[in-house]
Amino acid sequence: MSQATYRPDPSRGVLIVDWPLFGELSRALALKVARAYEPDLVVGVATAGVVPGAAIAAILDRPFYSILVSRRFSAERIRDTPAVFGAAPPEVRGKRALIVDETCGSGDTLRLAVGALVNAGAREVRTAVSFKTGSYEPDFHGLATEAAIVLPWDREVLAGHDLVPNPKYAGLLPD
Numbered sequence: 001m002s003q004a005t006y007r008p009d010p011s012r013g014v015l016i017v018d019w020p021l022f023g024e025l026s027r028a029l030a031l032k033v034a035r036a037y038e039p040d041l042v043v044g045v046a047t048a049g050v051v052p053g054a055a056i057a058a059i060l061d062r063p064f065y066s067i068l069v070s071r072r073f074s075a076e077r078i079r080d081t082p083a084v085f086g087a088a089p090p091e092v093r094g095k096r097a098l099i100v101d102e103t104c105g106s107g108d109t110l111r112l113a114v115g116a117l118v119n120a121g122a123r124e125v126r127t128a129v130s131f132k133t134g135s136y137e138p139d140f141h142g143l144a145t146e147a148a149i150v151l152p153w154d155r156e157v158l159a160g161h162d163l164v165p166n167p168k169y170a171g172l173l174p175d
Contacts, residue, residue, distance in 0.1 A: 012146040012147055012148065013145075013146070013147035013148070014147055014148045014150060014172050015131075015145055015147040015148070015149050015150065016150045016155075016172075016173065016174075017149060017150060017151050017152055018152055019152045022051075022052070022055075022130070022151070022152055023055070025052075025130050025142040025143060026052050026055040026056055026059065026130070026142070027059060028142055029052070029056060029128055029130060029140060029141070029142040030055075030056045030059035030060055032128075032140045032142075033056065033060065033098060033126075033128055033140050034060060036140070037096070037098065037126050037139070037140075038096065039060065039062055039095075039096045039097055039098035039126070040062065040063075040095035040096045040097065041057075041062050041063045041064070041065060041089075041091060041092065041095055041096075041097055041098070042054075042056055042057035042060065042062050042063070042064050042065070042097070042098045042099075042100055043064075043065045043066060043067055043088075043089060043092065043097055043098070043099050043100070043113070043117065044057075044064065044065075044066045044067075044099075044100050044101070045066070045067060045068075045069050045099060045100065045101040045102075045109060045110070045113050046066045046067065046068040046069070046070070047068075047070070048101070048102040048103075048151060048153075048154065049066075049099075049100050049101035049102050049129075050066050051102070051151075051153055052100050052101075052102055052130045053066065053100035053101075056098070056100050056128065057100075060098075062098075063091065065089035065091060065092075066089070067084070067086065067088050067089065067099075067113055067116060067117070068084070068085040068086045069082050069083070069084050069085070069109045069112050069113050069116070070082055070083065070085060070109075081108060082108050082109045082112055083112070084112050084113070084116050087116075087120070088116040088117050088119070088120035088122075089120070090120065092117050092120050092121060092122040093120060093121035093122070094121060094122075094123050095122055095123055096122070096123055096124045096125075096126075097117050097122045097124070097125045097126075098125075098126055098127075098128055099113045099114060099117065099125060099126070099127045099128070100127075100128045100129070101113070101127075101128075101129050101130075102129065102130050102131065102149070102151060103129060103130065103131040103132075103133050103149055104127075104129040104131070104132055104133065104134065104136050104138050104141070105133045105134030105135075105136065106134055106135070106136055107134075107135075107136025107137075107138075110127045110129070110136065110138060113127075114127065126139040126140070127139045127140070128140035128141065129141050129142070130142045130143065131143050131144075131145060131149050132144040132145075133145060133146060133147075133149065148172070150169055150172065150173065154166060154169075155169065155173060
Protein backbone atom coordinates (compact mmCIF):
# COMPACT_ATOMS: atom_id res chain seq x y z
CA MET A 1 0.00 0.00 0.00
CA SER A 2 1.45 3.38 -0.87
CA GLN A 3 1.60 6.30 1.52
CA ALA A 4 -0.61 8.27 -0.85
CA THR A 5 -3.39 5.67 -0.59
CA TYR A 6 -3.26 5.37 3.21
CA ARG A 7 -6.42 6.72 4.83
CA PRO A 8 -7.56 6.32 8.39
CA ASP A 9 -10.82 4.44 8.84
CA PRO A 10 -13.43 7.10 9.73
CA SER A 11 -16.13 4.51 10.50
CA ARG A 12 -15.24 4.67 14.21
CA GLY A 13 -15.05 8.44 14.27
CA VAL A 14 -12.27 10.92 13.77
CA LEU A 15 -10.46 12.72 16.58
CA ILE A 16 -8.79 15.87 15.34
CA VAL A 17 -6.16 16.82 17.89
CA ASP A 18 -5.18 20.48 18.12
CA TRP A 19 -2.04 21.79 19.81
CA PRO A 20 -3.74 22.75 23.12
CA LEU A 21 -5.27 19.27 23.46
CA PHE A 22 -1.92 17.68 22.59
CA GLY A 23 -0.27 19.80 25.30
CA GLU A 24 -2.81 18.83 27.95
CA LEU A 25 -2.61 15.15 27.02
CA SER A 26 1.20 15.27 27.24
CA ARG A 27 0.98 16.95 30.64
CA ALA A 28 -1.52 14.37 31.93
CA LEU A 29 0.53 11.48 30.55
CA ALA A 30 3.72 12.81 32.15
CA LEU A 31 1.91 13.05 35.50
CA LYS A 32 0.66 9.44 35.19
CA VAL A 33 4.21 8.30 34.51
CA ALA A 34 5.72 10.37 37.35
CA ARG A 35 3.29 8.88 39.88
CA ALA A 36 4.24 5.29 39.06
CA TYR A 37 7.68 5.21 37.40
CA GLU A 38 10.90 7.16 37.54
CA PRO A 39 12.66 6.83 34.19
CA ASP A 40 16.26 7.92 33.79
CA LEU A 41 15.60 8.88 30.18
CA VAL A 42 12.84 9.04 27.55
CA VAL A 43 13.02 7.48 24.08
CA GLY A 44 10.54 8.67 21.44
CA VAL A 45 9.58 6.35 18.60
CA ALA A 46 10.34 8.23 15.38
CA THR A 47 8.66 9.76 13.65
CA ALA A 48 5.36 10.74 15.29
CA GLY A 49 6.34 9.60 18.79
CA VAL A 50 9.22 12.06 18.88
CA VAL A 51 6.89 15.03 19.46
CA PRO A 52 5.04 13.64 22.52
CA GLY A 53 8.26 11.96 23.69
CA ALA A 54 10.15 15.25 23.70
CA ALA A 55 7.26 17.00 25.49
CA ILE A 56 7.08 14.30 28.17
CA ALA A 57 10.87 14.28 28.59
CA ALA A 58 10.80 18.05 29.09
CA ILE A 59 7.98 17.83 31.66
CA LEU A 60 9.79 15.02 33.53
CA ASP A 61 13.12 16.87 33.17
CA ARG A 62 14.81 13.81 31.66
CA PRO A 63 17.18 13.42 28.70
CA PHE A 64 15.46 12.64 25.40
CA TYR A 65 16.55 10.25 22.63
CA SER A 66 14.81 8.64 19.69
CA ILE A 67 14.64 5.32 17.88
CA LEU A 68 13.28 4.76 14.38
CA VAL A 69 10.66 2.01 14.28
CA SER A 70 8.45 2.37 11.25
CA ARG A 71 6.11 0.76 8.78
CA ARG A 72 7.56 3.01 6.09
CA PHE A 73 9.75 0.98 3.82
CA SER A 74 10.33 3.86 1.45
CA ALA A 75 8.55 7.02 0.39
CA GLU A 76 6.39 4.94 -1.96
CA ARG A 77 5.70 1.86 0.16
CA ILE A 78 4.26 1.14 3.60
CA ARG A 79 5.21 -2.18 5.24
CA ASP A 80 2.57 -4.50 6.72
CA THR A 81 4.70 -4.89 9.85
CA PRO A 82 7.06 -2.38 11.44
CA ALA A 83 10.82 -2.75 11.58
CA VAL A 84 13.61 -1.12 13.57
CA PHE A 85 15.76 1.12 11.38
CA GLY A 86 19.00 2.07 13.15
CA ALA A 87 20.29 1.30 16.61
CA ALA A 88 18.82 2.00 20.02
CA PRO A 89 20.50 4.92 21.77
CA PRO A 90 23.56 3.56 23.64
CA GLU A 91 22.68 5.83 26.59
CA VAL A 92 19.99 3.32 27.65
CA ARG A 93 22.60 0.83 28.95
CA GLY A 94 21.92 0.21 32.64
CA LYS A 95 19.12 2.79 32.75
CA ARG A 96 15.36 2.85 33.33
CA ALA A 97 13.83 3.95 30.04
CA LEU A 98 10.40 5.20 29.04
CA ILE A 99 9.46 4.62 25.40
CA VAL A 100 6.87 7.07 24.07
CA ASP A 101 4.82 6.79 20.88
CA GLU A 102 1.80 8.73 19.64
CA THR A 103 -0.62 5.82 19.21
CA CYS A 104 -0.74 2.12 19.94
CA GLY A 105 -3.11 -0.41 18.44
CA SER A 106 -1.55 -3.84 17.96
CA GLY A 107 1.59 -3.10 19.99
CA ASP A 108 3.88 -4.25 17.16
CA THR A 109 5.90 -1.02 17.14
CA LEU A 110 6.21 -0.78 20.91
CA ARG A 111 7.27 -4.43 21.26
CA LEU A 112 10.06 -3.86 18.70
CA ALA A 113 11.19 -0.69 20.48
CA VAL A 114 11.19 -2.42 23.88
CA GLY A 115 13.20 -5.31 22.43
CA ALA A 116 15.74 -2.94 20.91
CA LEU A 117 16.24 -1.11 24.23
CA VAL A 118 16.49 -4.34 26.22
CA ASN A 119 19.04 -5.66 23.71
CA ALA A 120 20.97 -2.39 24.11
CA GLY A 121 21.22 -3.04 27.86
CA ALA A 122 18.36 -1.02 29.37
CA ARG A 123 17.77 -2.10 32.97
CA GLU A 124 14.00 -1.54 32.81
CA VAL A 125 11.70 -0.37 30.01
CA ARG A 126 8.13 0.90 30.25
CA THR A 127 5.87 2.24 27.52
CA ALA A 128 3.62 5.28 27.18
CA VAL A 129 1.38 6.44 24.34
CA SER A 130 -0.76 9.49 23.84
CA PHE A 131 -3.60 7.42 22.34
CA LYS A 132 -4.42 3.77 22.99
CA THR A 133 -6.38 2.74 19.90
CA GLY A 134 -6.44 -1.05 20.09
CA SER A 135 -6.14 -4.09 22.31
CA TYR A 136 -2.47 -3.72 23.26
CA GLU A 137 -1.96 -2.40 26.80
CA PRO A 138 0.97 0.01 27.12
CA ASP A 139 2.12 0.76 30.66
CA PHE A 140 0.68 4.28 30.40
CA HIS A 141 -1.70 6.01 27.98
CA GLY A 142 -3.25 9.46 27.79
CA LEU A 143 -6.56 8.63 26.12
CA ALA A 144 -8.20 5.42 24.91
CA THR A 145 -10.22 5.75 21.72
CA GLU A 146 -11.18 3.74 18.65
CA ALA A 147 -11.35 6.89 16.52
CA ALA A 148 -8.93 7.68 13.73
CA ILE A 149 -6.41 10.20 15.10
CA VAL A 150 -5.33 13.31 13.19
CA LEU A 151 -2.34 14.83 14.97
CA PRO A 152 -1.63 18.58 14.85
CA TRP A 153 1.77 18.12 13.19
CA ASP A 154 0.29 15.78 10.58
CA ARG A 155 -2.67 17.90 9.41
CA GLU A 156 -0.67 19.78 6.80
CA VAL A 157 2.21 18.92 4.48
CA LEU A 158 4.51 21.07 2.41
CA ALA A 159 3.64 21.25 -1.29
CA GLY A 160 6.18 23.41 -3.05
CA HIS A 161 6.49 26.37 -0.70
CA ASP A 162 3.00 26.18 0.78
CA LEU A 163 1.38 24.22 3.57
CA VAL A 164 -1.65 22.31 2.30
CA PRO A 165 -4.04 19.88 4.01
CA ASN A 166 -2.51 16.41 4.18
CA PRO A 167 -4.09 14.42 1.32
CA LYS A 168 -4.27 11.24 3.43
CA TYR A 169 -6.96 13.02 5.50
CA ALA A 170 -8.99 14.28 2.51
CA GLY A 171 -12.63 14.58 3.50
CA LEU A 172 -11.88 14.12 7.21
CA LEU A 173 -10.60 17.60 8.01
CA PRO A 174 -12.81 20.67 8.17
CA ASP A 175 -12.30 23.18 5.36
